[in-house]
Amino acid sequence: MKMKMKQMAAALxxxxxxxxLYGEGQKDTIGSADSSADTQAKYVFLFIGDGMSLTQINAAxxxxxxxxxxxxxxxxxxxxxxxxxxxxxxxxxxxxxxDSASAGTAIASGNKTLSGVINMDVTKTQKFTTIAELAKDxxxxxxxxxxVNLDHATPASFYAKExxxxxxxxxxxQMANSDFDYYAGGLIRTTKTPDGQTPVLDIMKNNGxxxxxxxxxxxxxxxxxxxxxxxYNTSLTTNSLDYALDMEADDITxxxxxxxxxxxxxxxxxFFMMVEGGKIDWACHANDAAASISNxxxxxxxxxxxMAFYNQHPEETLIIVTGDHETGGLSLGFAGTGYDSAFxxxxxxxxxxxxxxxxxxxxxxxxxxxxxxxQLMPAIEENFGLTDFSDYxxxxxNKAFNAMMNGAGQDEESYIxxxxxxxxxxxLTHILNNRAGLAWTSYSHTGVPVATFAMGVGxxxxxxxxxxxxxFKKTSALMAVAP
Numbered sequence: 001m002k003m004k005m006k007q008m009a010a011a012l013x014x015x016x017x018x019x020x021l022y023g024e025g026q027k028d029t030i031g032s033a034d035s036s037a038d039t040q041a042k043y044v045f046l047f048i049g050d051g052m053s054l055t056q057i058n059a060a061x062x063x064x065x066x067x068x069x070x071x072x073x074x075x076x077x078x079x080x081x082x083x084x085x086x087x088x089x090x091x092x093x094x095x096x097x098x099d100s101a102s103a104g105t106a107i108a109s110g111n112k113t114l115s116g117v118i119n120m121d122v123t124k125t126q127k128f129t130t131i132a133e134l135a136k137d138x139x140x141x142x143x144x145x146x147x148v149n150l151d152h153a154t155p156a157s158f159y160a161k162e163x164x165x166x167x168x169x170x171x172x173x174q175m176a177n178s179d180f181d182y183y184a185g186g187l188i189r190t191t192k193t194p195d196g197q198t199p200v201l202d203i204m205k206n207n208g209x210x211x212x213x214x215x216x217x218x219x220x221x222x223x224x225x226x227x228x229x230x231x232y233n234t235s236l237t238t239n240s241l242d243y244a245l246d247m248e249a250d251d252i253t254x255x256x257x258x259x260x261x262x263x264x265x266x267x268x269x270x271f272f273m274m275v276e277g278g279k280i281d282w283a284c285h286a287n288d289a290a291a292s293i294s295n296x297x298x299x300x301x302x303x304x305x306x307m308a309f310y311n312q313h314p315e316e317t318l319i320i321v322t323g324d325h326e327t328g329g330l331s332l333g334f335a336g337t338g339y340d341s342a343f344x345x346x347x348x349x350x351x352x353x354x355x356x357x358x359x360x361x362x363x364x365x366x367x368x369x370x371x372x373x374x375q376l377m378p379a380i381e382e383n384f385g386l387t388d389f390s391d392y393x394x395x396x397x398n399k400a401f402n403a404m405m406n407g408a409g410q411d412e413e414s415y416i417x418x419x420x421x422x423x424x425x426x427x428l429t430h431i432l433n434n435r436a437g438l439a440w441t442s443y444s445h446t447g448v449p450v451a452t453f454a455m456g457v458g459x460x461x462x463x464x465x466x467x468x469x470x471x472f473k474k475t476s477a478l479m480a481v482a483p
Contacts, residue, residue, distance in 0.1 A: 039316065040457070040480045041270075041317070041318035041475075042316040043266075043270050043313055043317040044135070044272045044273070044317075044319075044475065045306040045309075046107075046131075046273070046274045047079070047275045047276075047277070047303050047320065048107065048274065048275070048276045048277070048323065048324055049276075049277045049299050049322070049323045050100060050148075050276055050281035050327075051280045051281030051282075051324075051325065051328070051445070052277065052299075052323035053323055053325075053449070053450045053451065054448075055326065055330040055331065055332055056296055056326070056330060057077065057296065058074065059289060059292070059293055059296075059330065059332060059438065060292075061076055061077060062074055062332070062343050063293050066343035068347065077296070077297070078300050078303055079303045080453065082319070082459070084453065084459040084460050084462040085452070085453050086451070086462050086463050087449045088322060088323075088449055088466060088467065088470075089449050089465075089466070090324065090325045090447065090450060090468050092112055093122050095114075096447045097446060098115060099115035099325075100324055101153040103324035103468060104118070104153055104155075104156070105118060105120075106468040107472060108132065108274075108472065109128035109130050110470075110476070111128050111469065112469060113128075116165050116166070117162070117165075118153065118156055118171070119160065120162070120163060128161070130159065131476055132159060132272055132274065134479075134481035134482070134483065136180065136272075138269075138479070138481045140272050141265040141269070141270075141272075142181055143181060143184070143261045143264070143272070144158050144182070144274050145254065145276065146276035147186060147241040147278045147295070147298075148186045148239070148278030148279060149186040150183050150186055151188045151190060152165075152186070152278060153165045154276045154324060155185075155276055155278075156171045156175075159175055160174040160175065162174075169192070169197065169200065172190040173203060176200050176203040176204040176207060176209070177203070180227070181227055182227070182230075182265055184257040184260070185231060185278075186237075186239050186241060187231040188200055188231075204229055208227065209226070212229070213231060213232065213233070218256070221260065221264060222264075223267070234248075234251060236354065240278065241253070241279065243282075243294065243352040244279075245290055245294040245295075245351060245352045245355075246352050246355045253298060253301070254277065254299065254302045255302040255305050257302075259305045261273055261275075262306070262309050266309075270316070273306075277295060277302070279291070280295045280296055280299060280327075283352065284327035284328035285327055285328060285419075285443055285444070286353050286354075286421050286425075287328055287421075287429055287440040288352055288429045289330070289346060289436065289438050290346050290347075290432070291353065292328075293346060303319070315457070317457065318455075318475070318478055319456050320453070320454045320462065320471065321452070322453070322468075324468070325450065327444070327445050327446070328440050328441075328442055328443065328444075329441030331438065331439045331441065332437070332438060333437060333439065334434045337434070342435060342437055343436055344436075345385070345435045345436040346433075348385025348432065349384050349385065349429075349432055350382070350383045350384075351383050353422070353425040356425045361404065361422055371405070373397065376424075384428050384432055385432075389431075393431050397424075397428075397431070399417075399423075400417070400424045400427035403418065403423035419443030420443070449465075461478065
């Protein structure tokens with residue numbers, strides 16, 4: 001009887017969402033909701049590729065197809081083969097180009113707000129309830145995962161309410177005091193604790209959280225009543241997973257955290273899990289296509305863990321994959337290469353811009369204050385595969401090297417050229433990307449729609465063209481939860 005009531009509630013909520021969207025002139029985005037009337041989504045995965053739009057996805061697929069032979073076409077990622085596929089608008093309440101806080105708020109709570117604001121309205125007086133909180137209130141277990149710090153804007157959008165995303169300590173405290181079951185991925189960014197306040201990790205320990213910082217500790221975790229925070233630090237990064245391009249064999253991946261999360265969260269009442277591929281965004285901010293592509297592929301591997309679970313529970317599971325916005329203005333085409341592409345060039349890059357800065361460019365500058373570009377060329381060839389520079393490329397490279405050694409200016413030209421990043425590393429990725437037939441227009445976000453994919457219970461509701469706030473409406477209806 002109880003299950004029948006839940007199914008009836010799910011059907012009613014799906015109908016209300018359909019009516020609401022119809023009233024907004026979007027009836028063509030809904031599709032059939034028959035499956036939601038028969039079965040509610042008991043296990044729900046929401047994957048968010050931060051900064052990931054069609055260009056990031058297509059670049060990864062073209063790269064996989066090209067391999068070492070340069071074959072033309074695409075090798076589809078697992079999630080791009082989902083049966084339901086849509087396009088999603090991303091503007092926020094104050095700007096056509098959103099930031100991750102307002103985009104995360106829209107997806108998590110179904111409300112538009114201003115950039116930088118997490119789960120509060122434009123007046124910063126009203127707080128929003130998130131789908132993760134609704135799931136927890138309904139008796140489901142909840143997991144929040146990210147390849148970047150867990151107090152970053154996107155993961156925070158599912159548990160915190162703050163006037164500004166920069167209130168890292170406040171966000172961390174809300175995380176520590178939440179009743180969610182599993183957090184995993186990057187370490188919280190909070191490095192400074194206000195005078196007289198308790199460090200966030202100490203609050204978690206005092207609240208009885210199990211903290212896992214190594215693979216052995218992660219593997220030893222078993223389903224229990226304890227809340228879990230699992231994170232992993234390396235010598236390269238301090239509060240995020242390394243770029244997939246830089247990972248060592250023993251590094252813990254987003255896919256592994258996802259797999260463990262399924263094990264810990266699986267229960268008779270179901271679960272909601274949000275998994276963010278955050279370093280796609282970070283790579284695109286720095287205009288590093290190789291790092292973006294490798295992390296998009298790593299993100300897909302995490303999704304495959306959810307797909308394996310779906311195969312065991314196909315009548316009860318819903319998997320949604322989307323992006324919060326596009327980052328970098330990536331284009332699959334460059335003026336200097338015309339109609340040609342050469343994705344095999346991307347495979348020549350052996351490390352991310354971040355690793356090159358830390359392990360190569362940084363030490364070179366500190367140890368060789370009077371050093372020359374010629375002295376650094378062997379390392380450039382080894383890590384980026386770049387040789388035989390054209391006069392145009394040589395001019396860019398020499399200018400960037402001098403800017404790195406002597407300091408880049410604060411003028412408009414310097415920002416357009418380097419975006420605040422190490423002038424040499426960003427110029428190297430630009431040259432390599434351009435040779436591959438890729439280009440960038442920004443170091444920030446852009447306003448193009450993102451792609452949304454879904455499979456499982458009620459997945460046909462995600463077909464069409466709709467707003468990011470509708471992801472909350474559709475998903476909460478299928479879960480039979482309501483504000």
